[in-house]
Amino acid sequence: MRNTLKTTVLLAGLGGLMVLIGSFFGTTGAVIGLVVGLAFVGGSYWFSDTIAIRAARAREVTEAEMPEYFAIVRDLAARADMPMPRLYVSPEAQPNAFATGRNPEHAAVAVTEGILQVLTWDELRGVLAHEISHVGNRDILISSVAAAVAMGITFSARMVMWGAMLGGGGGGDRDRDGGIFGLLAMALLAPLAAAVLQMALSRSREFEADRSGAALLGDGEGLARALQKIDAYAHQVPMQIDQAHAQAYIINPLSGRRVQFASLFRTHPPTEERVARLRAGAWR
Template sequence: MNYIRTAMLLAAMTALFMGIGYMLGGPGGMMIALLVAAGMNVFSYWNSDKMVLRMHHAQEVDERTAPELFKMVRQLAANAELPMPKVYLINNPQPNAFATGRNPQNAAVAATTGLLDMLSPEEVAGVMAHELAHVKNHDTLIMTITATIAGAISMLANFAMFFGGNRNNPLGIVGLIVMMIVAPMAAMIVQMAISRTREYAADRMGAEICGEPMWLASALSKISGGVARIHNDDAERSPATAHMFIINPLSGERMDSLFSTHPNTQNRIDELRKLAQSGLGGQGYGRAKARTQSSGVSGPWGGGSSEPPQRPKGPWG
């Protein structure tokens, strides 16, 4: 089903791209757009993950440069029965994270320095487990290709006015103006429809991978508040990648509406609470070892305190 879903998305995006070409240059423009879209699909399959990481100035880290984060991801990947992904750190004060890669064998997870500074290790484990769930579900390919092609559609639509006088344009200047509005919106709706349904599934699987649904629930609450307060310049420059993040980096979403890239955060938290109440929890991401690897506390809800444990700067910040 994942391969079918990916093929359907690529077909829809290609059709939209061809439609823009037809509006700009008639049948000839449509054929040029088809060739460009085909080349872009092939290029995106192999390179879109690298492009997204580059857009957000992500730097790869290892066990030497970020030992806590790297060991955490390795343990979580083992829990999920996944190959060890590459781990990236983004020097950005906004708390957020995303996963990318065309398959589990070529996956990467990225976290911002703001995420590591603002969240406890247990909450970070919940976030990384969520991202690994996207990898396990093969969501990352469709996410990265969607971001690449949606960005190209929006850019092409923005250039449409330069072709307003083209005699091959079958719709005239009015059609071009309509296309400039409708095409980016159509691409955005495709992104939103895919992302919203996928996030709930990743939350559930992420809770199973880390073993503590409330770690992720607490993380989502903090990330949502941080995103609402802290501007993300790289995300604003590349809005087509917004659906890839665990929380929309462009703004704090409050409404579970058609035009939200993510489900309502409180709704996601409520679903995670239901999982906790159903009996999932009490294991920790390292199973029996998690307690001793997290500064001696059982998480932000353990030990009689809701405060995150104190930890030194360095590999986290």
């Protein structure tokens, strides 16, 4: 219920932002903004999982190709009393994984080539239990929509930037310099708002997915070891993924990048704290 409410607010906010931006260019602009907003809102809900999968360049795999992968996820889905999700593999060398979709009936789990090479099957089972828990906890809709909304905000900011550069900002009595300054400020601040939004959505969800994932297996050690390995590799092996989708992964795939105000943009709890909670038995 809480995630559904958050999703509604996010989508309504995105639609409102599009209309607001369009209104800077007069009534016609507001109407165009409404149309674009409705398209973005619908796409964010219905196609957020497809967008996430494409962003990861992942391909769907069959049971004949990866029987162990399917066996683990099928067992976890049965334990969690949920449908079997679609399974994907991304070609990324960095070990990582994520889940996406609008509900358990339309869920997908993706792992990278790197995680298949680095983790043991016991450790990978812990990671997949974490991702299945995201599905069971209904986190994947809010996560997927948040990523799509963040992309929409960034797209809107770029539209505003171009509009300001081209001298947009209708209204005969409006101060042109002030109008352009406002547009530029929105264009610069919107990506920051998107990043703060992602940060607010992610941290508590990761702790809960760790807890429920370990409880699903009756053991938190495999996931704890996996988190340590993934975190270490994330600081060494780069991944080409946009900031909007980075929050969906079990460990932030952009951890190794030097980003100004890095603590502000952190979308996951500290790995050390997650591992400590798992090993202290917080999942029991």
